[in-house]
Structure formats: structure tokens, C-alpha cells
Amino acid sequence: MDILQQMLKRAQENPQRIVLPEGDEPRTLEAANILLKDNVANIILIGNPQRIQEMATENGYDYINKAQIIDPINDPKMPEYAALLYELRKAKGMTMEQATEKAKDPLYLGCLMIKNGDADGELAGARGTTADTIRPAFQILKTRPGVHIVSGAFLMFTPAKHLGENGFLVFADCAVNPCPNAQELAEIAVTTAETARALGGIEPRVAMLSFSSKGSAKHELVDKVTEATRLAHEMAPDLALDGELQLDASLVESVAAQKAPGSTVAGKANVLVFPDLQAGNIGYKLVERFSGADAVGPILQGIAAPVNDLSRGCKVQDIVQMVIITANQAIGMKQ
Numbered sequence: 001m002d003i004l005q006q007m008l009k010r011a012q013e014n015p016q017r018i019v020l021p022e023g024d025e026p027r028t029l030e031a032a033n034i035l036l037k038d039n040v041a042n043i044i045l046i047g048n049p050q051r052i053q054e055m056a057t058e059n060g061y062d063y064i065n066k067a068q069i070i071d072p073i074n075d076p077k078m079p080e081y082a083a084l085l086y087e088l089r090k091a092k093g094m095t096m097e098q099a100t101e102k103a104k105d106p107l108y109l110g111c112l113m114i115k116n117g118d119a120d121g122e123l124a125g126a127r128g129t130t131a132d133t134i135r136p137a138f139q140i141l142k143t144r145p146g147v148h149i150v151s152g153a154f155l156m157f158t159p160a161k162h163l164g165e166n167g168f169l170v171f172a173d174c175a176v177n178p179c180p181n182a183q184e185l186a187e188i189a190v191t192t193a194e195t196a197r198a199l200g201g202i203e204p205r206v207a208m209l210s211f212s213s214k215g216s217a218k219h220e221l222v223d224k225v226t227e228a229t230r231l232a233h234e235m236a237p238d239l240a241l242d243g244e245l246q247l248d249a250s251l252v253e254s255v256a257a258q259k260a261p262g263s264t265v266a267g268k269a270n271v272l273v274f275p276d277l278q279a280g281n282i283g284y285k286l287v288e289r290f291s292g293a294d295a296v297g298p299i300l301q302g303i304a305a306p307v308n309d310l311s312r313g314c315k316v317q318d319i320v321q322m323v324i325i326t327a328n329q330a331i332g333m334k335q
Contacts, residue, residue, distance in 0.1 A: 006201060015041055015327075016042065017041070017068075017118070018043060018119070018120065018122070018123060018323050018330075019044040019045075019119040020043060020044065020045050020123055020323075021046045021106035021110040021124045022046075023045030023046045023070075023106070024052050025127055027316045029056065029061060031319035031323065032045060032061075032064060033056070033062070034316070035320060036063035036067060040320075040327065042068070043068070043323075044070060046069075046110060047069070047071075047106065048071065049071050070109065070113070072103075072104045072109050078100075079100075081113070082096070082100040083099070084115060085112055085140070088139070088140060108136045111137055111139075112140060114305045120305070120330040121330040122137075122305075122307045122326070123308045123319065123322050124309065125312065126310050133309040134300070134307070141305050141307065142303075142304050146235075147187050147191060147302045148183075149187050149188065149302055150302040151188045151192070151301050151302055152172065152176045152301070153170055153171065153173070153175075153192050153297055153301055154171045154284045154296065154299070155168070155170055155295070155299070156168065156171055156287060156294075156295055156296075157293060157296070158287060158293040163251050164269070165202045169269075170270065171280060172274070173277060173280050174274070174283070174284045175297070176277070177276075177277055178276065179277070182227035182231060185208070185225065185228035185273065185275065186234075186235060187235070187302065189208060189232045190232055192301060193241070193271055194332075195301055198328065199332070203240070204239065205240045205264070205270050206239060206242070206271040207241075207243060207250035207251075207271065207272055208228060208229045208242065208273050209243070209247060209273060209279070210222050210225040210243065212244050212246065213249045214244070214245070222244055225243050225244040226243065229244065242260070242264065243273075245263075245266055246259065247272075249267070252267060255267070296321060299329070305330070306327075306329035306330050307326075308325065308326050310322060
């Protein structure tokens, strides 16, 4: 996985401030110790400082003393964060008293730290749901300019070296939006291309997937993908993107020659945009299970700052990997 090694090197050379709101979660704390030992990021842990230090001592995590530990109850900057949250949410009816209480929620506090310029990115979800992680990001950080939707991409490292970029592809949306409309699908395509470029270091070639290739079938679901392709071209005129394309036409040059002759993407796509969440979620898991591919993600896209979500069944190495990715997103957003 040369791409992951490149991301690790990039993170070590330009350390970012990554906040972990679940600071006393056992896997998170172990991952933080590894990350600090390897100088991957400047780690910020949110939680009870005494509890975190006790856990670190019990487990021999000698590098936790390099972390910044934020006490959501007693940190001297809590009034500042509460005031920021109040300003952001008062139009929605939030009172100062409610903001003061809500700012103590580690998931809200992490996003407030990013908004206030005190952190560069956040990773959470070892304890909570995806909705718990995304909701504060929506309310505090919001989406990037020109983007109205958050989506989830997977970096797919497959043994099929003749496909994608030496076996590497990016799939989306595999995690967030059940049924995106044409505009949303176009935004997913453009942000996924940016993810492929920023994290994978590749020049994206984006296939808008369907059960039809270039009008071979007529259906409203095909029309949605065709319209999304048109809108994506308007959003990013220089992006190599084509659709609608069937999967085989996207990846296999001999099939592409028959089904989409003249396409600059067909037969050599390295970014696959699925028409809905059912297809995307099933698709990445099929590739993962049948081919032995490594699926890294989901990587959340479209938020104004990097915020990523973990599975509650995640392993320590998953957390380490996602912090590296979050750091690389932060680096990319500053360039």
C-alpha cells in the first residue's frame, strides 16, 4: 500500500492538530499513543484528564503525556466555545444556557475547537453513531463553499493491478446518502475526485455508474445519472468524468471500446461514483469480500474541515489509519 505510506510520510512532515473527542475510549487511547510515538499528528484528547492519565499509566502508554488533554467541564476556554456555539445557533433558537451545556459534549466541543482555529480535524465514532458525529459538524462547520452534501468515500486497495491505478480505486457514496438526486450526485462526483487527488495522489478519471452505458437503456434512474454527469461537467469542466457507464464499461478497455467508444474515461476509470447508497455500500463490500481488497474509510467529504467517522467495531489500527487520512485532508485543505 504505497499510497498509505505516502500519506503517513506527509502527515509526519506536516503534523496537524487532530482532536479525538472519545479520549478515554480504550482503542482510541491506544491509537493515540501509537500516533504520538510515531510523530504522526499533534493529538488532542477530550475527556477527564485524571481518568485518561490513569488509563495511560495502567496500560503503559508512555507517549500520552505528549497529548493535549481538554477537560470539557473545567477547561478555561469553555466559556469562549460556548459563546461561539451560541452565536452560530442563536438564529435556530439556542439560548446561551443551552449553548453552555451543549459545548460540554465532546463531539460538539471538537468541532468548536476546529471552528475556533484550535484544531485542524476530528475523528470520532468508536462509541457513537455516524449521526452523532456528523450532526455537530453540520451545525458548526457546515459544508464547503459550493457543496451542499456530505458523502462517504472508500479507498479501495485491490489485488487487480490491471484496474484503476495499479489496483487502487476510490468508491463513493458508500456511507451517507440513501438516494441522492442529480445535483447531489454531481457534487459527490466532484468531491470524490478531489479526495482521490488529495489522498491518493492520482489524477482522477471518474465514472458515473448505471445499469446503462451511453443510452443503452431508458429509465428515470438512468436519466438521473445522465443529468448528474452534465451538472458535474459544469461544476468541474477540466475533470475527466463520463457517464452514464456500466461497471464493465468503466473498467475494461475492450468492453469500453464497444459500449462507450471515444470516452476518455471508459475502460480506465479510477473513481467510481455509484447512483445510490444501496449500490455503493453493497459494491464496496462485494469487492472487499470477493477479491480480498482492503477498504479504507469511510472518508467524509464535503465538510468545511476534516471530520471523520469510525465504525463502533473498529480496531486500533483503523483509528491510526483514519487519523493519518484526516491529517492529510487537513493538509490538502490548506494548500
